Amino acid sequence: MTFNIRWDNPNDGVDGWDLRKDWVSDVITESGAEIIGLQEALLHQIAHLDSSSAGFDWIGVGRDDGKTQGELSPILFDTTKWTVLEWDTRWLSSTPDSVGVAGWDAALPRIATIATLQHVKTQFELRVINTHFDHRGETARLESAKLIRDWALEGNKPVLVLGDFNFKQHEPPYAALTDTVADRFLRDAGTGDTTSTFKGFDALKPVSGARIDYVLSAGHQGPDQNGQYATYSVIESIRSDRFVSDHLPVLSTLRY
Numbered sequence: 454m455t456f457n458i459r460w461d462n463p464n465d466g467v468d469g470w471d472l473r474k475d476w477v478s479d480v481i482t483e484s485g486a487e488i489i490g491l492q493e494a495l496l497h498q499i500a501h502l503d504s505s506s507a508g509f510d511w512i513g514v515g516r517d518d519g520k521t522q523g524e525l526s527p528i529l530f531d532t533t534k535w536t537v538l539e540w541d542t543r544w545l546s547s548t549p550d551s552v553g554v555a556g557w558d559a560a561l562p563r564i565a566t567i568a569t570l571q572h573v574k575t576q577f578e579l580r581v582i583n584t585h586f587d588h589r590g591e592t593a594r595l596e597s598a599k600l601i602r603d604w605a606l607e608g609n610k611p612v613l614v615l616g617d618f619n620f621k622q623h624e625p626p627y628a629a630l631t632d633t634v635a636d637r638f639l640r641d642a643g644t645g646d647t648t649s650t651f652k653g654f655d656a657l658k659p660v661s662g663a664r665i666d667y668v669l670s671a672g673h674q675g676p677d678q679n680g681q682y683a684t685y686s687v688i689e690s691i692r693s694d695r696f697v698s699d700h701l702p703v704l705s706t707l708r709y
Contacts, residue, residue, distance in 0.1 A: 454486035455615035455666050457585070457700035458502075460493040460524060468654040468695060470498060476697050478505040480690050481529070484704050488570065489529040490583030490615030492700075496521050508533050513583075514542045516564045519552040526566050526583045526616070538578065540568035543604065545584070545597040556597070558590035563597065567604060577709065580608065584616040586626070594619060598626035606637050611672030611709050614639055617700060621663050622647075630669060639669040642683040642705040649687075650701045656691045668705040683707045 458477050461470035481489060481502065489509075491499070496515065503511055510532050517523030519542065530537070543549040545563040546556025555562045565584040571577070582605055587593040598618075605612045620626045622641075630639045643664070651662035668685070684706040690697040 456702035457492040457617040459698045487531040492585040492617040516562045535570045538569040557593040559587035559593035560589040580610040594626045598629040614669040642668040643685040
């Protein structure tokens with residue numbers, strides 16, 4: 454699952470984090486997801502979800518200092534199903550090892566958390582990347598897509614890529630990630646789905662958003678008897694006419 458949980462903005466009023474945090478935890482727990490990429494997560498937000506989601510652990514660092522400061526793009530995982538073999542964080546810029554750098558025309562520093570997870574029962578290894586692309590920089594989004602594709606496909610492992618990408622399906626960064634002309638490419642679990650994943654908080658008056666949160670993969674099995682590579686759903690969790698976050702979580706089941 455990929456889930457932009459909205460940073461703890463003190464100006465969010467009725468949609469403030471303290472009023473949503475247990476709800477966000479419920480969505481995560483009830484989803485049944487084993488691997489979850491969060492975006493816009495501050496350290497104390499992750500700490501709450503970690504403490505309230507039994508059986509989960511997480512990896513990630515803050516984008517500002519490579520430690521605790523700024524938003525994280527953490528990977529949460531079910532410890533009864535997965536262990537971490539290795540992981541690191543890279544900055545979406547021309548110098549990925551330079552901490553806190555905003556690449557190209559990006560408004561803010563952006564990062565990717567990259568891990569190799571191993572399935573406890575089968576020893577199957579999966580490369581997992583979670584990221585959050587810049588909301589303003591068009592060049593930054595395209596160049597970031599090229600980086601993510603290269604990082605995802607290095608090592609020739611099965612891959613899962615999660616994120617809030619801030620681009621639409623018809624835009625160049627999407628093509629850079631999913632172009633099937635290439636020898637290896639990332640497949641969109643929701644190909645053809647046009648359901649908006651960004652709607653704001655008001656369920657009665659949702660903003661005219663777009664599908665900008667994606668689950669991508671490579672190295673998975675072929676289609677099942679129904680021609681599907683994956684199940685895919687956008688979760689519209691609503692209470693008191695409000696959405697759980699301004700982004701809707703996206704849930705997929707992939708067969709590797």
